[in-house]
Amino acid sequence: MTLAPSHGTPPRTQDELLTTDEVATLLRVHPKHVYRLLKRGIPARRAGGKWLFPREEVLRWSEVSTRSAPEPEPSRDEAAPAPLLAANGDLAVETLLALHQANHHPLIGFVLADRTRALELVEQGHVLAAGWHGALPPELEARGGLARIHLVHREVGLITAPGKKPPALERLSRVRLASRPPTAGVRHHLDQTLRENGLDSEAIHQRAQLLASHRDVACAVARGEADVGLASRAWASRLGLSFRSLGHEAYGLIIPTACLGAPAVVGLCETAQGSALRRSLRGIPGYEPGDTGKIQILAARASGRARATHNGKEGVQ
Numbered sequence: 001m002t003l004a005p006s007h008g009t010p011p012r013t014q015d016e017l018l019t020t021d022e023v024a025t026l027l028r029v030h031p032k033h034v035y036r037l038l039k040r041g042i043p044a045r046r047a048g049g050k051w052l053f054p055r056e057e058v059l060r061w062s063e064v065s066t067r068s069a070p071e072p073e074p075s076r077d078e079a080a081p082a083p084l085l086a087a088n089g090d091l092a093v094e095t096l097l098a099l100h101q102a103n104h105h106p107l108i109g110f111v112l113a114d115r116t117r118a119l120e121l122v123e124q125g126h127v128l129a130a131g132w133h134g135a136l137p138p139e140l141e142a143r144g145g146l147a148r149i150h151l152v153h154r155e156v157g158l159i160t161a162p163g164k165k166p167p168a169l170e171r172l173s174r175v176r177l178a179s180r181p182p183t184a185g186v187r188h189h190l191d192q193t194l195r196e197n198g199l200d201s202e203a204i205h206q207r208a209q210l211l212a213s214h215r216d217v218a219c220a221v222a223r224g225e226a227d228v229g230l231a232s233r234a235w236a237s238r239l240g241l242s243f244r245s246l247g248h249e250a251y252g253l254i255i256p257t258a259c260l261g262a263p264a265v266v267g268l269c270e271t272a273q274g275s276a277l278r279r280s281l282r283g284i285p286g287y288e289p290g291d292t293g294k295i296q297i298l299a300a301r302a303s304g305r306a307r308a309t310h311n312g313k314e315g316v317q
Contacts (some may be wrong), residue, residue, distance in 0.1 A: 017045075017052040026055070027062060036261035080128075083264040085253070086111040086118035087131025088184065089213035091234045092151045092251060092287065095280045096271060103274075105267025112212055116183035122254060128265055132254045133185050141298065147260060148296040149272050150252040155233040155286040156186050157246040159221055166228050166244040169197050177208040178217045178226035186214070189246040190230050233286025243286075257297060269295065 023042075024031040034051075038044060043057035085108050087093045097108060111118075111127060118130035123140075132148070140146065158166040167175055172194075180187050191201040209226060211217050217229040222239045236243040253272075259265050271277060273293030281289045 084127040086113040100271040106264040115185035150294045153288040159236040175227040178220040178229035179208045237285040
């Protein structure tokens with residue numbers, strides 16, 4: 001059955017492009033449901049960072065769509081991932097999840113994992129989202145099907161006890177170093193700095209403690225169990241530690257695009273795009289919110305489609 005706009009709506013031109021809210025009115029569904037229909041093939045296009053919908057094509061699609069029929073139960077292999085987020089315990093993630101819960105969105109659990117392991121858990125369908133920074137592995141970039149949610153630009157470096165300066169790089173092998181595994185994204189900054197100074201990272205890490213998170217490293221230094229550690233400025237500031245910068249990086253979440261309509265992810269995106277998160281992150285040293293909440297869809301390269309970026313009110317809602 002063809003759905004028509006409610007009475008009193010002015011006539012539409014045949015090629016008129018509708019906004020998300022207008023499509024929701026036309027199809028008599030909640031605006032959030034429109035984003036779920038994107039996964040089911042509703043005609044849409046990107047323009048100026050927004051989703052726009054050709055009215056007549058949407059009406060034709062609605063006539064043949066089975067959207068009103070009960071969806072089949074997913075098989076065990078096709079079941080949606082558990083509502084979990086895997087990351088390294090960054091304060092930005094902790095702040096995001098705290099606000100997410102305070103907003104009464106569906107509960108999302110936390111799994112401690114470094115960057116590489118977190119992405120593996122997403123790929124295996126065990127979690128909804130993974131903390132990530134830097135470039136994705138080439139094979140995932142080419143395949144597409146993933147979305148990035150930007151949280152913050154963060155500063156990372158070496159931390160020491162209050163009032164003490166981090167030792168010279170060449171002395172790191174002679175002090176108690178609390179570092180991260182090679183699979184952790186933050187190790188890239190230290191390893192690169194060591195290479196630039198003609199130093200061997202593997203040799204320096206022979207006696208180092210390799211800890212699971214920024215929090216663990218910062219706590220080890222604060223307890224006097226390590227002389228120097230590798231962590232974010234945010235965690236150094238949280239525990240009152242001295243800090244020497246090694247670099248800045250964009251940090252956020254990776255989520256399969258197929259999960260963008262999941263209630264927990266919809267709530268997560270709403271929280272990420274809210275002003276409360278920006279205010280909270282702005283108050284943490286070493287963080288620059290900037291484009292917090294921006295969502296970038298990573299399209300498959302083979303399709304020839306460009307990456308689409310959107311944020312704010314026209315993002316996933």
